Amino acid sequence: MSTTQQITAELDGWILEQVRAGQPPEAVIAPLVEQGWREQVAIDAVETVMRRHLERHARDSGLPVPVRVPAPVGWNGASAIRAGDRDVHVLAHLVHPQVVVLGGLLADDECDALVELARTRLSRSATLNLETGSDDVHGDRTSQGMFFRRGENALCARIEARIAALTEWPLENGEGLQVLRYGIGAEYKPHYDYFDPDKPGTARTLERGGQRVASLVMYLNTPPRGGATTFPDAHFEVAAVKGNAVFFSYDRPHPITRSLHGGAPVLQGEKWVATKWLRERQHD
Ligand SMILES: O=C(O)CCC(=O)C(=O)O
Numbered sequence: 246m247s248t249t250q251q252i253t254a255e256l257d258g259w260i261l262e263q264v265r266a267g268q269p270p271e272a273v274i275a276p277l278v279e280q281g282w283r284e285q286v287a288i289d290a291v292e293t294v295m296r297r298h299l300e301r302h303a304r305d306s307g308l309p310v311p312v313r314v315p316a317p318v319g320w321n322g323a324s325a326i327r328a329g330d331r332d333v334h335v336l337a338h339l340v341h342p343q344v345v346v347l348g349g350l351l352a353d354d355e356c357d358a359l360v361e362l363a364r365t366r367l368s369r370s371a372t373l374n375l376e377t378g379s380d381d382v383h384g385d386r387t388s389q390g391m392f393f394r395r396g397e398n399a400l401c402a403r404i405e406a407r408i409a410a411l412t413e414w415p416l417e418n419g420e421g422l423q424v425l426r427y428g429i430g431a432e433y434k435p436h437y438d439y440f441d442p443d444k445p446g447t448a449r450t451l452e453r454g455g456q457r458v459a460s461l462v463m464y465l466n467t468p469p470r471g472g473a474t475t476f477p478d479a480h481f482e483v484a485a486v487k488g489n490a491v492f493f494s495y496d497r498p499h500p501i502t503r504s505l506h507g508g509a510p511v512l513q514g515e516k517w518v519a520t521k522w523l524r525e526r527q528h529d
């Protein structure tokens with residue numbers, strides 16, 4: 246291994262060997278620090294090697310190249326994180342797909358207020374048809390919904406600022422909040438939130454802020470039965486509990502992210518959620 250603080254071919258190979266052998270990042274960084282590397286320089290070097298490797302691998306396998314995505318929590322970290330004006334609990338964290346379940350992102354009165362503001366503006370949810378560029382009603386999505394404009398009222402602005410702090414992602418990269426209501430039997434069949442790069446309508450959508458890279462689904466009530474958010478590729482589901490949220494990210498518009506997810510049918514009562522999508526760049 247090289248002792249200079251440069252990523253030589255030898256060091257590149259050694260880092261990849263360690264990662265392939267299943268060594269955690271700390272175990273790769275520690276020997277560099279012992280050899281006199283400054284810790285941050287060592288962390289940056291490992292990240293650079295990994296990024297280059299992933300880019301090379303993507304190109305060689307005909308996959309889209311991964312981009313940076315929001316990552317609100319690290320491994321085995323604090324149980325609560327400060328999200329601007331509020332402490333949010335970290336309840337669960339999954340690697341692949343990248344999913345974080347959060348407790349208490351919204352206060353009960355914020356959930357109630359969002360529902361009341363949205364209630365009179367609901368219409369049958371549509372899905373963007375990327376073949377034609379139009380919003381179509383589809384049997385896969387039987388909820389009702391509405392969109393707030395970003396910063397449309399003080400409550401939206403407060404929640405958007407909190408999400409920006411939580412995700413460390415610019416507020417301007419967020420789409421306006423979407424509120425959905427599912428009655429009994431209503432569902433959102435498993436889907437990806439990114440825009441399919443092969444569809445003709447996608448280029449137009451990407452002009453405003455690029456791809457979606459993360460989603461945050463916030464539960465505005467607790468349906469007594471059903472209505473979980475499911476991640477079929479991970480055999481994982483998140484129960485809809487008022488004030489909690491599920492965050493998930495996808496670093497490229499490809500099923501390899503395993504970010505397939507859906508809203509399971511509501512079996513009793515109703516389900517209300519607010520969804521926030523984060524784009525790569527400013528969305529306006
Ligand atoms: O209702 C849910 O649990 C999921 C919502 C969703 O997938 C979306 O809004 O894109």
Ligand SMILES: [Fe+2]
Pocket residue numbers: 436437438460506
């Ligand atoms: Fe979705």
